Amino acid sequence: MQAFAQTLPEWQGLALLLLADGESISQIQQELEIMNRPMSLEEAATRFVEPEPVSDQELLDSFDHPSAQMGFAKLAGADELRRVITGGDFSAWRVFLHPQQRTWVRGDWKGPYRISGGAGTGKTVVVLHRARRLAVEDPGAPIVVTTFTTNLAAELSRSLERLDPDLRFADALGAPGLHVKGIDALARAVVQSAGADVSEAVAAVLGVGRTDIGGRTDTDAAWRQAVLRAGEDLEEKLRKPAFLAAEYEMVILPHRITQLADYLKVARTGRGVRLSRAGRKAVWAVVEAYRGAAREAGTLDFAEAASIAAAHLESTGERPARHVLVDEGQDFKPCHWQLVRALAAEAPNDIFIAEDAHQRIYGQKLMLSAYGIRTQGRSRGLKLNYRTTAQNLAWAVGVLTGQEVVDSDGEAETMAGYLSARTGPKPEVRSFATLTAELDFAAELVGSWVSSGDVAPETVAVLVRDKVTRDRVVAGLGERGVEVRALEAGTVKPGYPVALTMHRAKGTEFARVLLFGLSKDSMPMGLKAYDYDDEELSEAQLRERSLLYVAASRARDELVVTYSGTPSSLLPTPA
Ligand SMILES: Nc1ncnc2c1ncn2[C@@H]1O[C@H](COP(=O)(O)OP(=O)(O)OP(=O)(O)O)[C@@H](O)[C@H]1O
Numbered sequence: 001m002q003a004f005a006q007t008l009p010e011w012q013g014l015a016l017l018l019l020a021d022g023e024s025i026s027q028i029q030q031e032l033e034i035m036n037r038p039m040s041l042e043e044a045a046t047r048f049v050e051p052e053p054v055s056d057q058e059l060l061d062s063f064d065h066p067s068a069q070m071g072f073a074k075l076a077g078a079d080e081l082r083r084v085i086t087g088g089d090f091s092a093w094r095v096f097l098h099p100q101q102r103t104w105v106r107g108d109w110k111g112p113y114r115i116s117g118g119a120g121t122g123k124t125v126v127v128l129h130r131a132r133r134l135a136v137e138d139p140g141a142p143i144v145v146t147t148f149t150t151n152l153a154a155e156l157s158r159s160l161e162r163l164d165p166d167l168r169f170a171d172a173l174g175a176p177g178l179h180v181k182g183i184d185a186l187a188r189a190v191v192q193s194a195g196a197d198v199s200e201a202v203a204a205v206l207g208v209g210r211t212d213i214g215g216r217t218d219t220d221a222a223w224r225q226a227v228l229r230a231g232e233d234l235e236e237k238l239r240k241p242a243f244l245a246a247e248y249e250m251v252i253l254p255h256r257i258t259q260l261a262d263y264l265k266v267a268r269t270g271r272g273v274r275l276s277r278a279g280r281k282a283v284w285a286v287v288e289a290y291r292g293a294a295r296e297a298g299t300l301d302f303a304e305a306a307s308i309a310a311a312h313l314e315s316t317g318e319r320p321a322r323h324v325l326v327d328e329g330q331d332f333k334p335c336h337w338q339l340v341r342a343l344a345a346e347a348p349n350d351i352f353i354a355e356d357a358h359q360r361i362y363g364q365k366l367m368l369s370a371y372g373i374r375t376q377g378r379s380r381g382l383k384l385n386y387r388t389t390a391q392n393l394a395w396a397v398g399v400l401t402g403q404e405v406v407d408s409d410g411e412a413e414t415m416a417g418y419l420s421a422r423t424g425p426k427p428e429v430r431s432f433a434t435l436t437a438e439l440d441f442a443a444e445l446v447g448s449w450v451s452s453g454d455v456a457p458e459t460v461a462v463l464v465r466d467k468v469t470r471d472r473v474v475a476g477l478g479e480r481g482v483e484v485r486a487l488e489a490g491t492v493k494p495g496y497p498v499a500l501t502m503h504r505a506k507g508t509e510f511a512r513v514l515l516f517g518l519s520k521d522s523m524p525m526g527l528k529a530y531d532y533d534d535e536e537l538s539e540a541q542l543r544e545r546s547l548l549y550v551a552a553s554r555a556r557d558e559l560v561v562t563y564s565g566t567p568s569s570l571l572p573t574p575a
Contacts, residue, residue, distance in 0.1 A: 097129055098122070100384070105129040112351035114329070114368070114375040116407050117382030118418045119396065119553030123354035124507065125386075127327045128159050130352055134323050135167055135178050141322040142170060144343055145180045148331040148362060151489060152507045153182040156327060158491065174320035183326075183336045184302050190309035190320075190339070191300075201312035205304065206291055207258030213308075215299035219245055222290055222301075230289035233282035242536045243273065244286060249303045250364060252287060254334035254371065256311065260284045270366065272536075306335035313342035322347070328507065329355035329408065331362040337371035357405045357413040361503065361547045364539055368408040376409055387509055389424030392559045396552035398572030399545055427552075427559040431567065435517075438564040442473065442516055443480035445560060446497050449512050450482070455557075459511035460497035463551045465525050469517045473499045502551040513555035515548075520566040523548065545570055 019025070097105060104115055104126045117123055131145050145160070147153050157180040160167055170177035173189050181189070191198055196211055203209035223241035231239055238244070250271060257263050263284050264277060275283065294300065300308070313319070321343040326332070332340070344350045351373060357365070368375055385393050397418065407413040432438040442462065450457045462477075462484060464470045470486055477484045477499075485493065487500040492508075500508075517523075524544035548570050552559060561571070 114353040114379040120385045120387030121382035144321040144324045147327040150182040187306040187309040204311045205307045212298035217299040217301040226290040230285040253307045310338035310342040319345045326353045329353040330360040341372040357407045385420040390420040395427040429561045432564040439476035447482045455511040461510040462499040512558040515561040519563040523568040
């Protein structure tokens, strides 16, 4: 079926795959905007059997039809054409939009809107085009485009510039134009620009007003210290930094709890570990020690900064954005959502969110509505994968088979019906007796990919679980005569394949990907039971699976997986 679909014009192939997936004809018509106007059988017969001669104008107009636009792009002018031609890389597609994507770019909604979909379903493309549309339509509007990490924010910014070099960018939050920043950097900017006035918001969040908040708390070490100082009444399983940090970020900060009496009363919705009254008292003693130490050191952690920024905007009534667009929303924490809510006044098109709960590699599951962002009835799922071949997609999805994943409306997120219209070779999993043999193979494979000349060297990537392995790969392949560049911050430079961690690979894509070092000892990583209680342990395990899913779904055309010794338990069992 997949192979047959590929022989058809693109819209017909997609329609066929959707039909095979159980969608009704009317659903497909709606989704792909095919035949908006019902046609009688007689009319259809005359149209298709004896077509009327068409004028040039009619022919040109026919390219505006949504199904035609899946296969053709009508460009607005010479500038746009030049951009596509000279782009010369994956970014060329960024001027094309499928009909379904256009609905989300052009749509107007009374309030927050959310799209969710698996890796490669074009969520970022929609966010970029929508940001551009809002900026063009409302040139005086301050618009925030944000995401979880600084690297991804920089990538969004570059993509917007490529999409339309004439777009107006705003360096300062609140100025007209597009302000593109990571969510934690936004929090810092709000806190800094508040100056001494921030003290009131600090008091609302932490209980004591202060303005010496320039430093950053090292959370793991700080929670361990706080337990040593004040954790004598804390049960053993609650002494873990992972539990304490999650309790702080999921319950204490979002509810702005500043005293024990409030913590004793608060509903800890969604938290797995039950706490008795005595348990809560013991946790609170540690929280006070944590806050006391940060006060002395003049530091804040990321979640505190976001909370304080949100509290400051809420109390001053400042609303520095008219529209906020969020990419990779699944990793946002409660305080980030509070900040997003506080950035823009409640109004049509105020907030637009793209997320994939399956790619949650930092955050925890939560309900957006708890933070004033109501998207119920205003959310849609995307399921057409534009990036990867069906074979790579099936392998990536296999990593998460059987896992229960919940989206930000609290609904189970499913991979059912998630499909790709492209086909390619089946991913290959290769096992080696030693790391040396695995490196020999990696050098040969990457070397042959590059020398084949089929793809640009920089579209070949080696993805690994951690930085130590990344550096080992760079050195090992270098010793074998294959130059590979480590990618940390910044962009991929032309001319060489890259080696990067799976976390860094988030939001990227490559033509050919080698997932290196997938042995039992490397992945899942850092999941020692004594660092987590049961609830946090199962969330951390799921994050490791999601990370492998993110990594595998970066491969457009070819995916090869290697390990030495025993394979990781996360590898999907062959079908
Ligand atoms: N309209 C389109 N036409 C052709 N290709 C497209 C289109 N939209 C997206 N793509 C392709 O799909 C790739 C993935 O798009 P995008 O990065 O927006 O997906 P995503 O859902 O944000 O993925 P992820 O969640 O994995 O980061 C793009 O880089 C591009 O290659």
